[in-house]
Amino acid sequence: MALKNAFYAQSGGVSAVINASACGLLQTARQHSEAIGKVYAGRNGIIGALTEDLIETSLESEASIAALKHTPGAAFGSCRYKLTSIHEQRAQYERLIEVFHAHDIGFFFYNGGGDSQDTAYKVSQMGAGLAYPIVCVGIPKTVDNDLPLTDCSPGFGSVAKYLATSIREAAFDLASMSRTSTKVFALEVMGRHAGWMTAACALAGEKEGDAPHILLLPEVAFNEARFLAKVEEALEQYSHCVIAASEGVKGPDGEFLSASGLKDAFGHTQLGGIVPLITNLISAKLGCKCHWAVADYLQRSARHIASATDVEQAYAVGRAAVEFAIAGRSAVMPAIRRLSDAPYRWDIIEVPLSEIANQEKLLPPNFIGADGFGITEAARRYLAPLIVGEAYPPFKDGLPDYVKLQNAPAPKKLTQEFAV
Amino acid sequence: MALKNAFYAQSGGVSAVINASACGLLQTARQHSEAIGKVYAGRNGIIGALTEDLIETSLESEASIAALKHTPGAAFGSCRYKLTSIHEQRAQYERLIEVFHAHDIGFFFYNGGGDSQDTAYKVSQMGAGLAYPIVCVGIPKTVDNDLPLTDCSPGFGSVAKYLATSIREAAFDLASMSRTSTKVFALEVMGRHAGWMTAACALAGEKEGDAPHILLLPEVAFNEARFLAKVEEALEQYSHCVIAASEGVKGPDGEFLSASGLKDAFGHTQLGGIVPLITNLISAKLGCKCHWAVADYLQRSARHIASATDVEQAYAVGRAAVEFAIAGRSAVMPAIRRLSDAPYRWDIIEVPLSEIANQEKLLPPNFIGADGFGITEAARRYLAPLIVGEAYPPFKDGLPDYVKLQNAPAPKKLTQEFAV
Numbered sequence: 089m090a091l092k093n094a095f096y097a098q099s100g101g102v103s104a105v106i107n108a109s110a111c112g113l114l115q116t117a118r119q120h121s122e123a124i125g126k127v128y129a130g131r132n133g134i135i136g137a138l139t140e141d142l143i144e145t146s147l148e149s150e151a152s153i154a155a156l157k158h159t160p161g162a163a164f165g166s167c168r169y170k171l172t173s174i175h176e177q178r179a180q181y182e183r184l185i186e187v188f189h190a191h192d193i194g195f196f197f198y199n200g201g202g203d204s205q206d207t208a209y210k211v212s213q214m215g216a217g218l219a220y221p222i223v224c225v226g227i228p229k230t231v232d233n234d235l236p237l238t239d240c241s242p243g244f245g246s247v248a249k250y251l252a253t254s255i256r257e258a259a260f261d262l263a264s265m266s267r268t269s270t271k272v273f274a275l276e277v278m279g280r281h282a283g284w285m286t287a288a289c290a291l292a293g294e295k296e297g298d299a300p301h302i303l304l305l306p307e308v309a310f311n312e313a314r315f316l317a318k319v320e321e322a323l324e325q326y327s328h329c330v331i332a333a334s335e336g337v338k339g340p341d342g343e344f345l346s347a348s349g350l351k352d353a354f355g356h357t358q359l360g361g362i363v364p365l366i367t368n369l370i371s372a373k374l375g376c377k378c379h380w381a382v383a384d385y386l387q388r389s390a391r392h393i394a395s396a397t398d399v400e401q402a403y404a405v406g407r408a409a410v411e412f413a414i415a416g417r418s419a420v421m422p423a424i425r426r427l428s429d430a431p432y433r434w435d436i437i438e439v440p441l442s443e444i445a446n447q448e449k450l451l452p453p454n455f456i457g458a459d460g461f462g463i464t465e466a467a468r469r470y471l472a473p474l475i476v477g478e479a480y481p482p483f484k485d486g487l488p489d490y491v492k493l494q495n496a497p498a499p500k501k502l503t504q505e506f507a508v
Numbered sequence: 509m510a511l512k513n514a515f516y517a518q519s520g521g522v523s524a525v526i527n528a529s530a531c532g533l534l535q536t537a538r539q540h541s542e543a544i545g546k547v548y549a550g551r552n553g554i555i556g557a558l559t560e561d562l563i564e565t566s567l568e569s570e571a572s573i574a575a576l577k578h579t580p581g582a583a584f585g586s587c588r589y590k591l592t593s594i595h596e597q598r599a600q601y602e603r604l605i606e607v608f609h610a611h612d613i614g615f616f617f618y619n620g621g622g623d624s625q626d627t628a629y630k631v632s633q634m635g636a637g638l639a640y641p642i643v644c645v646g647i648p649k650t651v652d653n654d655l656p657l658t659d660c661s662p663g664f665g666s667v668a669k670y671l672a673t674s675i676r677e678a679a680f681d682l683a684s685m686s687r688t689s690t691k692v693f694a695l696e697v698m699g700r701h702a703g704w705m706t707a708a709c710a711l712a713g714e715k716e717g718d719a720p721h722i723l724l725l726p727e728v729a730f731n732e733a734r735f736l737a738k739v740e741e742a743l744e745q746y747s748h749c750v751i752a753a754s755e756g757v758k759g760p761d762g763e764f765l766s767a768s769g770l771k772d773a774f775g776h777t778q779l780g781g782i783v784p785l786i787t788n789l790i791s792a793k794l795g796c797k798c799h800w801a802v803a804d805y806l807q808r809s810a811r812h813i814a815s816a817t818d819v820e821q822a823y824a825v826g827r828a829a830v831e832f833a834i835a836g837r838s839a840v841m842p843a844i845r846r847l848s849d850a851p852y853r854w855d856i857i858e859v860p861l862s863e864i865a866n867q868e869k870l871l872p873p874n875f876i877g878a879d880g881f882g883i884t885e886a887a888r889r890y891l892a893p894l895i896v897g898e899a900y901p902p903f904k905d906g907l908p909d910y911v912k913l914q915n916a917p918a919p920k921k922l923t924q925e926f927a928v
Contacts, residue, residue, distance in 0.1 A: 485896065
């Protein structure tokens with residue numbers, strides 16, 4: 089019997105280490121040529137499957153595949169495209185089968201967050217529902233760290249390291265200037281619902297008084313009076329105040345603060361930006377000069393300051409996905425299991441996709457400090473090991489030397505186009 | 509005759525490597541104990557001198573002084589405080605002399621940008637004007653890179669490396685997402701008058717089509733129609749568009765675009781932010797999803813991705829300042845002279861403070877591309893060597909291990925307070 093081929097795709101917002109998972113998967117698949125045929129990658133996630141836009145990964149050199157381990161972004165392109173139920177989107181699922189059948193695909197690997205695990209789960213169900221046998225393995229990835237059943241999500245540790253480093257560095261800057269100039273610095277952090285990334289900023293501080301002095305978590309409703317009092321307290325005690333604020337901070341009404349009506353000079357409603365808002369508030373009410381930064385994509389693509397632990401875990405889940413698939417395990421995801429905090433020891437276990445899909449792991453209450461503006465020791469114990477170790481990319485001419493793959497298309501076998 | 513002591517202070521906006529200059533100065537002064545007595549640092553720049561708030565650097569260990577070479581911010585505190593003329597601020601100058609006299613200070617080292625070199629020059633003039641002999645040496649520092657008579661300003665190369673790295677990384681992210689989601693990413697860069705930092709972003713691209721696709725320089729008036737046409741062109745050609753925009757971009761009327769009237773939900777005028785403005789414009793006019801980042805302090809404190817060339821130059825000007833002072837040279841500044849582009853060779857020369865003070869070196873016209881949205885090969889030849897080499901700080905528990913000095917105050921010798 090001829091070997092079945094595999095389909096691999098990257099989905100959702102990308103990270104500094106999703107390509108490390110791709111590297112683990114592709115290298116492991118190449119080592120198991122007795123069990124897996126070609127690995128096709130979907131160009132731009134599942135869309136590549138729907139449009140039969142498959143990438144011949146077999147044409148990429150060993151060196152290029154190895155370089156994925158130190159390259160940020162999604163090497164094959166990602167997408168924001170959610171498959172709903174087979175019932176609602178039967179045409180999509182039928183098209184997937186048509187494409188998979190045409191290319192003799194028996195293994196489906198989907199690398200992403202909660203929505204993507206949901207897609208992977210649905211594709212696995214499709215096997216039964218549409219009588220197309222396919223082994224489906226999800227591969228965890230999300231900077232949000234909100235996937236359940238895994239100690240952490242690959243991608244998170246590197247953002248955490250970037251953010252804690254940035255907060256520590258900016259705090260040195262602010263402390264230098266605070267005598268005569270800026271007294272408040274606020275950094276806006278990604279994460280609209282879960283406060284993991286904002287919580288990680290707290291790792292920048294080692295002792296009482298160290299920055300950050302205030303966290304604004306999406307799990308805690310914003311209270312203007314309490315916030316301003318906390319800023320004043322920090323200014324009195326330390327002469328400066330460093331704030332890490334989640335983009336997802338909500339007011340007492342449950343609405344995003346950042347959506348509360350900025351208008352620009354063109355008369356348009358301003359998109360996002362919680363830190364301009366809160367620093368403006370501080371300037372107006374407390375009369376001190378503020379600076380703010382919004383890291384946005386910089387935080388989740390900062391491969392130059394990736395966590396070695398995170399890179400290792402991202403690679404490991406990519407490798408394990410292939411091993412699970414070869415063992416015939418379907419509708420599963422490799423997850424990280426913590427064995428101890430210090431030293432941090434972990435291994436990879438198998439969890440069912442049915443228990444992952446569409447769940448969102450928020451910061452647990454025992455990780456949030458009593459006043460809501462910081463984290464607890466339990467949170468620190470959890471977070472600390474995830475940022476450990478440096479995994480610098482190679483540099484050329486002073487800049488990180490990242491790889492761009494050829495991404496040659498596999499010849500199409502179907503005549504029909506499919507619009508997405 | 510007893511040895512004269514020295515006064516050293518850090519001034520203006522700080523950088524990732526101003527402490528490397530402090531390290532060069534303090535280590536060199538310690539090696540020349542036959543010529544220089546104690547080195548006092550001013551707490552928060554010249555304010556430390558005016559208020560007689562001097563720091564005993566002799567109490568800091570060799571290890572702490574060495575660690576300054578890899579620590580961002582201003583270890584002794586900085587300030588934004590400009591001395592005007594002796595004529596206008598005679599009380600200030602008389603106070604300086606009183607403090608210097610009380611602590612037997614015969615050497616004045618001032619580490620900063622154009623304003624600071626102006627202060628250093630005035631202090632040197634004071635020697636003549638108020639009959640107090642003092643050797644004054646300026647030490648260059650500014651991320652703006654706008655000091656004349658020096659090939660570059662220490663601090664700039666590291667920001668340039670941070671920005672070009674960040675643009676390259678964010679471009680990998682954007683390219684991954686552009687099929688179904690975000691198509692434009694804009695990074696806001698410091699520099700209200702000179703476009704050096706924004707120009708450095710162009711180093712991220714190696715060939716036609718690489719990000720960044722558009723630079724908005726403060727030297728080029730913003731033209732909405734031409735800008736939007738350029739964005740459209742990039743979107744057509746590359747399916748995504750990366751923009752680096754100076755915070756100092758001005759409209760045809762010469763006013764800062766970022767000051768053009770953002771109002772927040774509290775009804776306050778919004779501070780700064782050129783990239784929210786231009787991405788909002790793009791969304792409204794071209795209908796595509798945009799992301800934006802404002803690096804702010806992150807860029808100038810990012811010691812973790814400092815340029816080794818910059819660190820070496822910052823150290824060298826600190827060392828040279830002491831050597832000049834010992835040689836009795838006053839009213840001078842060590843400057844960097846470029847001997848060749850590739851390989852980059854440079855040495856340190858002496859330039860007169862009188863020719864430095866209050867000048868601002870903007871991007872020369874031959875460094876700006878024909879359409880105003882990019883840089884020329886001449887600019888690239890100039891910029892490229894300044895970001896070369898990595899100079900990672902040590903890491904502890906996953907984060908850069910920066911030093912905080914004891915900064916013990918020297919006993920006061922004057923009874924009178926001085927308000928600043």
